[in-house]
Amino acid sequence: MHVVLIEPDRLQAKVVATALERHGHTASHAASAQAAVQAADEQTPDVVILELQLPQHNGVEFLYEFRSYSEWLTIPVVLYTYLPPRELARAATLYKQLGVAKTLHKPETSLAMLCNAVAQAQVVTVP
Amino acid sequence: MNQQVTTGIVLARVDYGEADRIITFLTPNVGKLRLMAKGVRRVKSKLAGGVELFSVTNLTYVKGRGDIGTLVSARLVTHYGQIVQDINRTMLGYEFIKKLNKATEDEPEADYFHILEQSFAALNDSAVDLELIRLWFTAQLLRLGGYQPNLQTEPDGTRLDAKKQYEFSFDDSAFVARPEAPYDASAIKFLRLVFGGASPSALQKVAGVERLAATTGQLVSLFARQYSRE
Amino acid sequence: MQQNGQGARLGSQEQLFLSLTEQLTRPLLQIAQLAELGTADDLETARIHWDMVQLISGASLRLVESYALSLRVQGHVTPLQLEQITVSSLLYDAAQILEPFARQYGVKLELDPGPRMQPVLADRTVLQSAMVSLGQVFVQSQAEHDEPAPVQFSAHRGRYGVVAGLYSSLPRLGTDSLHRARSFKGRVHEPLAQLVSGPAAGVFVAESLLQTLATRLHVARYRNLTGLAATLEPSAQLQLI
Numbered sequence A: 001m002h003v004v005l006i007e008p009d010r011l012q013a014k015v016v017a018t019a020l021e022r023h024g025h026t027a028s029h030a031a032s033a034q035a036a037v038q039a040a041d042e043q044t045p046d047v048v049i050l051e052l053q054l055p056q057h058n059g060v061e062f063l064y065e066f067r068s069y070s071e072w073l074t075i076p077v078v079l080y081t082y083l084p085p086r087e088l089a090r091a092a093t094l095y096k097q098l099g100v101a102k103t104l105h106k107p108e109t110s111l112a113m114l115c116n117a118v119a120q121a122q123v124v125t126v127p
Numbered sequence B: 001m002n003q004q005v006t007t008g009i010v011l012a013r014v015d016y017g018e019a020d021r022i023i024t025f026l027t028p029n030v031g032k033l034r035l036m037a038k039g040v041r042r043v044k045s046k047l048a049g050g051v052e053l054f055s056v057t058n059l060t061y062v063k064g065r066g067d068i069g070t071l072v073s074a075r076l077v078t079h080y081g082q083i084v085q086d087i088n089r090t091m092l093g094y095e096f097i098k099k100l101n102k103a104t105e106d107e108p109e110a111d112y113f114h115i116l117e118q119s120f121a122a123l124n125d126s127a128v129d130l131e132l133i134r135l136w137f138t139a140q141l142l143r144l145g146g147y148q149p150n151l152q153t154e155p156d157g158t159r160l161d162a163k164k165q166y167e168f169s170f171d172d173s174a175f176v177a178r179p180e181a182p183y184d185a186s187a188i189k190f191l192r193l194v195f196g197g198a199s200p201s202a203l204q205k206v207a208g209v210e211r212l213a214a215t216t217g218q219l220v221s222l223f224a225r226q227y228s229r230e
Numbered sequence C: 001m002q003q004n005g006q007g008a009r010l011g012s013q014e015q016l017f018l019s020l021t022e023q024l025t026r027p028l029l030q031i032a033q034l035a036e037l038g039t040a041d042d043l044e045t046a047r048i049h050w051d052m053v054q055l056i057s058g059a060s061l062r063l064v065e066s067y068a069l070s071l072r073v074q075g076h077v078t079p080l081q082l083e084q085i086t087v088s089s090l091l092y093d094a095a096q097i098l099e100p101f102a103r104q105y106g107v108k109l110e111l112d113p114g115p116r117m118q119p120v121l122a123d124r125t126v127l128q129s130a131m132v133s134l135g136q137v138f139v140q141s142q143a144e145h146d147e148p149a150p151v152q153f154s155a156h157r158g159r160y161g162v163v164a165g166l167y168s169s170l171p172r173l174g175t176d177s178l179h180r181a182r183s184f185k186g187r188v189h190e191p192l193a194q195l196v197s198g199p200a201a202g203v204f205v206a207e208s209l210l211q212t213l214a215t216r217l218h219v220a221r222y223r224n225l226t227g228l229a230a231t232l233e234p235s236a237q238l239q240l241i
Helices: A010-022 A033-042 A059-066 A085-090 A092-097 A111-120 B087-103 B110-124 B130-145 B185-195 B209-227 C012-037 C043-074 C087-104 C124-143 C175-184 C201-211
Strands: A002-006 A026-030 A047-050 A077-081 A100-105 B003-016 B020-026 B032-037 B055-062 B068-079 B166-169 B174-177 C082-085 C109-112 C120-123 C151-157 C162-168 C217-222 C225-232
Touching (some): A002 A010, A002 A033, A010 A026, A010 A111, A010 C012, A010 C043, A026 A033, A033 A047, A033 A059, A047 A059, A047 A111, A059 B087, A077 A111, A085 A092, A085 A100, A085 B087, A092 A100, A092 B087, A100 A111, B003 B068, B003 B087, B003 B110, B020 B087, B020 B110, B032 B055, B110 B130, B130 B185, B130 B209, B185 B209, C012 C043, C012 C201, C043 C087, C043 C201, C082 C087, C082 C124, C087 C124, C124 C151, C124 C201, C124 C225, C151 C225, C162 C217, C175 C201, C175 C217, C201 C217, C201 C225
Parallel strands (some): A002 A026, A047 A077, A077 A100, B032 B068, C109 C151
Antiparallel strands (some): B003 B020, B055 B068, B166 B174, C082 C120, C151 C162, C162 C225, C217 C225
């Protein structure tokens, strides 16, 4: 699968990309919301992995923008973020409406769990 | 060309065809307005621009034959740029946009525009508590929908007493006196201010606002759920 | 300190501590992930991963040490050791410390020592730690851009003394962004989102250190660059000579 990995820390991105490649996926890295839209435009992803805490424009803005394009409506998004689970849970409805397939809290998620979530991410229906 | 001018807040954006986008605006004078923005798809700097979320924009447009007009120009009037600096505020802002979009499926009054604008202003102000803003927004939607709880009398008409404790009866949408019940005079007065339309920044100045917002916030959420279309 | 808004019950030190704990989650996660990747297929990749672990650990240890130093000095556990310091040479040393970190992130460091200036009276370790903490944030900030701009260590004469700090051409920081960030450190996840994603704890640790030298950070503009800097009074002692 081709993954667009939206992660502001380049070192972290290298590590995650390595893990994804070992699981047979290819990955494009984007450090910001704007770069992520560009990356998705260059090669349509099968799955997007998204850190919500991004510089300038945050991950929620990216999601809103991403879902405004019809050809990207069904691409599953896996949230892989430092945002604490309680705060993520507060916006669970919103994330569901924005087609988030899975929400993962980084400190509690191993690379294996992340790759598993990517492999299992199904096409979503965005209302 | 018969050009119209209004201000608007972006509620939604969807693409259309190869190069265009349809943007839904909430306006104070013509309710919801759907406009086609031509040739703006895939602009590389699309996360910034004249038609941003969390902004009030001056719109010049031409009415279409059907539902959708054509956007001629957009000029940013106010951009609540601080909202996106904090992810929790961003999430709440989007929640408001979605809720309001849903609540205004029919022709909305000007008040809906002002509620959303005030909500953005409050979210943009880092001194105003998030839970207070959430409570305020929920209360305003209820008020405009005509679902305000009775904050003056018990169900039998007895005026509320400052010395008594009250519990809330969802069946009667009113407070009922009961010893050791959770709501006291300060909570009920606070709710009167909230439903009375005091702005979030004015409410933030109320003594003990954090506690009051926490106490009454859950009540208002539960009350709203009764009337929610979701 | 009672403040309106989120996290109103957190005092300033608690906010700083919370910011630091959020910041340290990141390198710890990266080290855990590198360990999970385990033995690489080839020695070269394994060496690269171990280098990363060393680098990440080193940066985190520096941050923790800087924070601890600020607390020790503020709490009078450790006294300040004041001496005459040539700011430009201190900035040079700070840049040397940061060089491997910056290289790993693909960010270039520059040094603009400025003209010959009077030395300042300061604690060398405190001031250097502040500049390194700040430098780490600036490197990470640039690394988040597709085309990172160089990070410049700069000293120049200002109206009230020697202005020492870190600058870059991107982003253009607003004068009120630092003011807002101070009140929101630890209370929001990205108090300085225009500069860098995440808690930006290095900025606040730097400021905590600078406060022991009776100065603080401010948004500064110098030669078309924007940055964060502190103004240090030149040492009066040498004027007697």
